[in-house]
Amino acid sequence: MSNDTTPSVMPACVEPAVDVLKNINPMKILFSLRNDSTQLGTNIDNNTQVQTSKILNLSNKKLSDQNLRRIAYSLKSNTTLIKLNLAGNNFGITGIKYLLIALQSNITLTTLDLQNNKIGDKGIQCLAEFLYDNTTLTTLNLGGNDIEDKGAYHLASAIQHNMTLKILNLQNNNIKDEGAEALAYALENNSILNTLSLGRNQINIDGIQHWANTIQNNITLIAFDIEGNGISDDGVQYLAYALESNIGLTTLNLGRNQITAEGIQFLANALETNKTLTSLxxxxxxxGSNGIEILATALQYNNTLSTLYLGRNSVGIDGAQHLANLLNHNTKLVKLDLQSNEISDDGIQYLADALQNNITLKTLNLARNNIGDKGTYNLANALEHNNVK
Structure with a gap:
């Protein structure tokens, strides 16, 4: 993939909206906002606070493109805004154009939440062009905007140039392998972005292979969320290989990716050498119990991983016994989530016995398992000698 040339930044997207904003009359609009020190649940009939607030929450107000035009007019006068939340509204590309012309001269905004609107790939193109020259925004939430591969491509081009954005959420956007590839390539040329969420998209083995190549050498990305895609065991193999040499990633979300015991073997091998991952x-x-055994064995002497989520993995009695063996040896794990795992009283007995000697685990989630009176009693007895909650 070749580098893009810089597009004609803002004018192509926002010029049609400029005259409208110049000529609009001030209007009184009802807002619910939160200022920098106190959360206000009060509706106000005055746009003065929109012009002066540092933190402005306009989420879930059913704002249309025309509503956003009025908001944009007021925002043009705001010189203190730090956080703007417009999540869960109803605006699309026209509303984005109004918003961007208002923010074009803004030098204070650091956090922008636009999740669950109707921006689409064309609206994202305008936003991406805005990001080329923006020097203040550090957090951007674009989840649930149906940006697809085209939108991901526009964002990827902007990410290669932007020097301030650190956190980007692209969950639930129908991004497939081609869009994932574009974003992965962009991160090879970006040393700023440290947190990226691509959860609940449609990224499969080909897409994750490109990401594995990026993760292998990237030292800036510390949190990567790829939950709810189609990685499968083959995709995990690529990621595991990358983790063996990665020295930056600390948080990895691989939830709901059809990973079986076969795939977990690749990951277990990587965890024996990886020295930076703290949350998985x-x-x-x-x-299943076989996959849990493989993972538990690999983690017995791991000295970095402190948080492990294993909910909804059919752990059962045998898996609980393997996890008990892990807790008998591991001295780093602080949080363990085992909710919804078909663990009965017999499985709880194994865990309870291990907890009597383990002095590092602080949080254990056993919600929605098959724990009866006997299991409850054994847990209570173990917790008399332990700090787990």
């Missing part, structure tokens, strides 16, 4: 989410996969 494998919830909602298909590990």
């Amino acid at each position: 989410n494998l919830g909602g996969n298909e590990l």
